[in-house]
Amino acid sequence: MIERTHLKIVHAVEEHGSLTSAAKALCVTQSALSHTMRKLEDNLGTEIWLREGRSLRLTQAGRYLLHIANRVLPLLNYAEDKLKQIAHGERGTLRIGMECHPCYQWLLKVVSPFLDSWPDVDVDVKQKFQFGGVGALLDYEIDLLVTPDPLYKKGLSFTPVFDYEQVLVVPRQHALAERDYARAEDLSDEVLLTYPVATNRLDIYTHFLNPAEVVPKQHKTSETTEIMLQMVASGRGVAALPRWLAEEYCLKLPLAVVRLSKVGIAKQIYLGTRDSDEDIAYLKAFIELARSYNHPMGSINH
Known part of the structure; x- marks a missing residue:
């Protein structure tokens, strides 16, 4: 040989x-x-x-x-x-997997200053609606996982980077638009629009509808936030999104935001990494930048 x-x-x-x-x-x-x-x-x-x-x-x-x-x-x-x-964390490609589909715009605002600070490090984002995030992290397919639902496994760490509130988005003229909050039974006659994700991973089901044993009249999916909210604005359904994103679209479309239940649904976004990568400088720098980035996230007390 x-x-x-x-x-x-x-x-x-x-x-x-x-x-x-x-x-x-x-x-x-x-x-x-x-x-x-x-x-x-x-x-x-x-x-x-x-x-x-x-x-x-x-x-x-x-x-x-x-x-x-x-x-x-x-x-x-x-x-x-x-x-x-x-x-030594001086060069490479940071491969990011997205399980928080509405967080893509937030990610772009973090990636831009990161690329400026690390000219020898590229960024690759994988955004799959059936994305097996933790498995991909363990199998070295990605280096960083953006997720609202961390699954703690040996060898992985999850760092919280921001809090947000999941809310209901309805047409501005909808009956719920004037309410302080929506009840689960209010959605029994509604068409619910979501991303194409299994219902057991959708907060609107796991934290709101399922505990009350309520099923919406119809459930439709959309891969694109813009199309989903255009559908809502035209009176073809309602959607559940982070408050910060919903309120951003309220400035452009005839939409209204309604709290889900009297107490609301509080969530956090986490960045998942492998423990073995804790010394990679550019990975640590990205996490610190993400944690310090002052994004107008809607908290539960908004």
């Missing part, structure tokens, strides 16, 4: 002109170098050099091996340098 050592020896002999000089450059004895190459020649069944007096001349196999060495060694050296930079 051809190993990196063989490539380094062939390259060093070509560069320094002799086995003796190559051995000195590689900090090994000449006998060890010769033994290594003889073993390779035996395994390959062909010679790498032909001796001509005190000099060596590469055979056809040797010239090919030198060609490979000239191509591969710089790549390996570059890869080692880059991996060291990644290990």
Whole structure:
């Protein structure tokens, strides 16, 4: 089997002109170098050099091996340098998985200053509505998970970054628009619009409808916040979203925000990471930036 050592020896002999000089450059004895190459020649069944007096001349196999060495060694050296930079948190790609679908706009506002501060680190965002976030984090498919529902597993940590309130969004002329809060039974005659996520992961079901054993008249899904709220504004249903996002759209569309139950639904957004990555500088920097970012999130006391 051809190993990196063989490539380094062939390259060093070509560069320094002799086995003796190559051995000195590689900090090994000449006998060890010769033994290594003889073993390779035996395994390959062909010679790498032909001796001509005190000099060596590469055979056809040797010239090919030198060609490979000239191509591969710089790549390996570059890869080692880059991996060291990644290990020290100086370079790499931050892969973010999104389980909080309405939080995409918030994420963009955090990513922008992060990229300015870390020019050698790229950001890749995976936003899947059937996203297996914790599994992807454990399997190293992503490096950071944005989620409102942390699933604590050994080797993972979740850092809370902001609080928010889940609210009901209705058309401005809707009967509920003038109410202080909505009751679960108020949705029994409504079309409920949500993201295409399983109902057991939707707060409107788990924290509001299911405890009261209420089912909406119809449940429709939309992958796009803008389309969902356009549907609500046109009187085709109601939706549940974070207060901060709902109120932002109320400035652009004829919508109203209503609290879900008298006490409301309080939530938090967490950033999940692997414990083994705690020393990666750019990952720590992103979390600190996310925690310090003053976003107009609606709290439960809003």
